[in-house]
Amino acid sequence: MLDTLKTIFLAIPKGLSVTFKYLLTKPITVQYPDQKLILSDRYRGLHYLKRNEDGTEKCVCCGLCAAACPSECIYMEPAENEFGERYAKIYEINELRCIFCGYCQEACPKEAIFLSKEYEFSIDKREKLIYTKEDLLKKGQRSTD
Numbered sequence: 001m002l003d004t005l006k007t008i009f010l011a012i013p014k015g016l017s018v019t020f021k022y023l024l025t026k027p028i029t030v031q032y033p034d035q036k037l038i039l040s041d042r043y044r045g046l047h048y049l050k051r052n053e054d055g056t057e058k059c060v061c062c063g064l065c066a067a068a069c070p071s072e073c074i075y076m077e078p079a080e081n082e083f084g085e086r087y088a089k090i091y092e093i094n095e096l097r098c099i100f101c102g103y104c105q106e107a108c109p110k111e112a113i114f115l116s117k118e119y120e121f122s123i124d125k126r127e128k129l130i131y132t133k134e135d136l137l138k139k140g141q142r143s144t145d
Helices: 002-023 064-068 103-107 133-144
Strands: 048-049 074-081 086-096 112-116
Touching: 064 074, 064 103, 074 103, 086 133, 103 133
Parallel strands: none
Antiparallel strands: 048 112, 074 086
């Protein structure tokens, strides 16, 4: 009985006060997709890989990004070209597992991997969210153009 009285005389007026507080304020709803969201400077979205000025890949497949990743969403296999330079034969990021922490970007000594501001990446099949090296390099070319 005491709990019921507390609810009636304390909780309900408190809840109604919150309702009335926001009743006459301007709504903050964004009419997406007509209006785009204003993102923070610290926002981290989809990954992309950069190239050097001469067109070669910056990534030398050192493995530091994969080692720093807490969700283990980066898979890579190294290889060497005819000049003895390392490159990533296979480089994949599983965006379904990624927590967008940015540790991969921080760990990269060659500044090859970055997180973009892209947040619109809805997909119809889960397999499409596993990005290969070619996908990530294409995104990197678009981000610099």
